[in-house]
Amino acid sequence: MTDKYTQLVSQGLGRNIARKLGLPQPALLRRYTPGEALISGPILIQGSTAAADQLAATLLSWDLDVRRHAVPREKLGAIILVLDELASPEDLEKPVLSVASSLRDLAPSGRFITLSRPADGSGTPSVAAARQGVDGFLRSVAKELRAGATANGILLPEGVAATSPSALAALRFFLSGRSAFVDGQFLTVSTADGQLPSDFDKPLAGKVAVVTGAARGIGAAIARTLHRDGATLVLVDIPAAGDHLAAVANEVHGTALQLDIAREDAGQRIIDHAIQRHGRLDVVVHNAGITRDKLLANMDHSRWNSVLNVNISAQLRINDALLASEHFRDSPRIVSVASTSGIAGNRGQTNYAASKAGVMGMVSATASLLSARGGTINAVAPGFIETEMTARIPFAVREVGRRLNSLQQGGQPTDVAEAIAFLASDGAGGINGAVLRVCGQNLVGA
Numbered sequence: 001m002t003d004k005y006t007q008l009v010s011q012g013l014g015r016n017i018a019r020k021l022g023l024p025q026p027a028l029l030r031r032y033t034p035g036e037a038l039i040s041g042p043i044l045i046q047g048s049t050a051a052a053d054q055l056a057a058t059l060l061s062w063d064l065d066v067r068r069h070a071v072p073r074e075k076l077g078a079i080i081l082v083l084d085e086l087a088s089p090e091d092l093e094k095p096v097l098s099v100a101s102s103l104r105d106l107a108p109s110g111r112f113i114t115l116s117r118p119a120d121g122s123g124t125p126s127v128a129a130a131r132q133g134v135d136g137f138l139r140s141v142a143k144e145l146r147a148g149a150t151a152n153g154i155l156l157p158e159g160v161a162a163t164s165p166s167a168l169a170a171l172r173f174f175l176s177g178r179s180a181f182v183d184g185q186f187l188t189v190s191t192a193d194g195q196l197p198s199d200f201d202k203p204l205a206g207k208v209a210v211v212t213g214a215a216r217g218i219g220a221a222i223a224r225t226l227h228r229d230g231a232t233l234v235l236v237d238i239p240a241a242g243d244h245l246a247a248v249a250n251e252v253h254g255t256a257l258q259l260d261i262a263r264e265d266a267g268q269r270i271i272d273h274a275i276q277r278h279g280r281l282d283v284v285v286h287n288a289g290i291t292r293d294k295l296l297a298n299m300d301h302s303r304w305n306s307v308l309n310v311n312i313s314a315q316l317r318i319n320d321a322l323l324a325s326e327h328f329r330d331s332p333r334i335v336s337v338a339s340t341s342g343i344a345g346n347r348g349q350t351n352y353a354a355s356k357a358g359v360m361g362m363v364s365a366t367a368s369l370l371s372a373r374g375g376t377i378n379a380v381a382p383g384f385i386e387t388e389m390t391a392r393i394p395f396a397v398r399e400v401g402r403r404l405n406s407l408q409q410g411g412q413p414t415d416v417a418e419a420i421a422f423l424a425s426d427g428a429g430g431i432n433g434a435v436l437r438v439c440g441q442n443l444v445g446a
Contacts, residue, residue, distance in 0.1 A: 006409050026408035027148035030109035032177035032418060034201045034228065039077040039175045041107050042067050046099050047082030051115065051162040055082060055171075058163050070102045078111035078175055079103070084156060086116065086130035096137060108147035113174050114138050115162050118155045118188060135186065142184035142441050143406050150174075150183040150407075150441075157190060165194035166430030172200065173422045181415035183406050184441030187434060193374070194429030203425040205230030208278045210270055212261055213288030215241035217387045218337070220248045221413035222285055225421045227252035231283065234274050236261065261288050261314040267321025275327050283424045284322060286315045286336040289355075291389070293348045304351045311355030316362060319377075323369055332375035333424045336363055337416070340383045340439050356381070360435050367433030376432040378423045383439025386410045405440035 006026045042065040045056045052068075059066050067076075081099055086092065106112065119132040134153065142151035152174045154167055161167065166189045173179050174187075197203040209226050213219040214235035223235055233254030237245040242258050249256040257273045259266055274281040289311045292303035315336060322328045341349050342356030363379045370377045384390060384401040390410065393401065402410040419438050422428055 026403075027108060027146075029148045029180040029407065029409075030177045031180045031412075031414065036177070038062070038064065038172060038200075039111065041065070041075050041077030041110070043078045043080060043175075044068075044070055044076050044099070044102055045080045045082065046070075046095060046102075047080075047084075047115075048095075049082055049085045051084045052082035054161070054163050055080065055115070058168065070099075070105070072101075072105075074105060075107045076102060076105050076110060077107055078113065079106060080171075081112070081114045082162065083114055083116040083134055084162065086127065086134070088126045089130050089133055091130055092133055092137070103141075103145070106145065106149050108149065109177075109180075110145075110147075110149040111175050112138075112141055112145065112149065112151040113171065114151075114153040115167070115171075116153060116155060118157055138186070139184045139441070145406070148180075148407065150179065152179065152182060152184070153186040155186050155188040157188070160189055160192050160430070164189065164192040164430060165196050166191070166428055169194060169196060169422070169425065169427030170431065172427075173419075178418040178422060180418075181407065181411035181438050181440050182419060182436065183439075185437050187431060187436060189430045190432055190434075191371075191430040194431075195426045197425065197427060199230075202230035203427060204283070204421065207231045207282040207424075208234065208274055208280050209283035209285065209424065210234045210236060210274060210281065211285045211287055212236045214248055215244035216248075217389070218382070218385065218413040218416050219287045220244075221417040222287055222420055223248055223252050223254065225414060225417035226283075226285075226424070227254065229421050229425070231424075232278055234270070234278065236270065237288070261318065262309050264317065266314060267318035270318065271321060271325050271327055280330075281322075281325075281327050281332075282330070283333045283335070284318070284328075285420055285424065286318070286334065286359075288314070289337065291349070291352050293352065295348050296350045299351065307351040308355050308358070311352070312358040312362065315359065319362075319366060329373045329375075331426065331429065332370065332373065333428075334366070334370065334375070334377040335420045335423045336377070336379045337420075338363075338379040338381040338435060340381050340437060340442055343381060343437070344442075363435065364433050371432055374429070376423070376429060378428075378431060378433065379435045380416055380419045380423065381435055381437045381439070382411065382416045383437065383442040384410045385416060385438075386412055405442045407440035409440065411438060411440060 209231040215237040339356040
């Protein structure tokens, strides 16, 4: 649900008053519903390389309305800028300025997407400078867009084509309403692996997925989204949340497993339940987490240890069991929930931030272990999301948290769930070891 302030200033008298007073005017974001068009309005693809031509041909084959040249004052659903052959910083000027005037024609909740090469391994300082320049350019564009429009980038290492499965899957994710609260971010497609689904509305059909911490909040939203996308679900939460867990499990026609993930045998119990009840295990979403906030000066063993144990140590133990299991070897997927607190830090959350930064470190180091069996592990780092927990934050602090991002509002649990569902899909098989922020381009942190 959109916060009341956003509803008030998005239309009628409230919008006029906010405009006159110079108050923030967050837009109502376009979010995904099954069966809807991928994007409304034409897509302008700018770029003079072969990759731009290939991408245009692919999007035409999807029956999308594609332009290779801008038509003045024509409303655009999206702008895609292909920058895959930059050799020096001077090469940026022509393509960047060619799309500058078209930004005014971007429709509300439109999309601006770049495809470029990562600076790492570029070979020469000049090439690296040009490629890294795209980073600052894209993040700045994201802060200039208005009316719910977003800007994100796809990075393609040498040898990975713009039309590889995961590049196209990432492009569809960024174009769609699934990425409503993802802004100013880059996704690296590290390999040409991945497979696009036969039904884009059911990308997880036939998969069995486990979601921890699924009884309420973001975990319940993840369960509903994975179910909508076709997955069969095992939902895990502590026994004290049993009633809520059962209700969500009934809603998504899954099975409930009451389990404290901090137990030493949690991983094996999850595997056993999935195999015995559903015959396979394809996806594990590590969502369960706790907070025990306190300034470090007042921190004690119990608060520190409980947070680290549940938020990261339990994930490590469960992953060890998964990696050792013969039932988790057919293109498996692991997606962990991190936090922007683990990137930027947060007052009173040294334990929580340490655990969430640990999740990102774990994901990076585990990626090669999963790739050996055709699998992937990635993380999603939410920013300010509207949940029962953030609803308890004092009003003034909550308002600052909501507005301090490029979209000037808090995200919804479903925004986190959409990113997780994408990374759990076969289409994202070429994305491994990544951390995707779902924060509306929070103005704090990297």
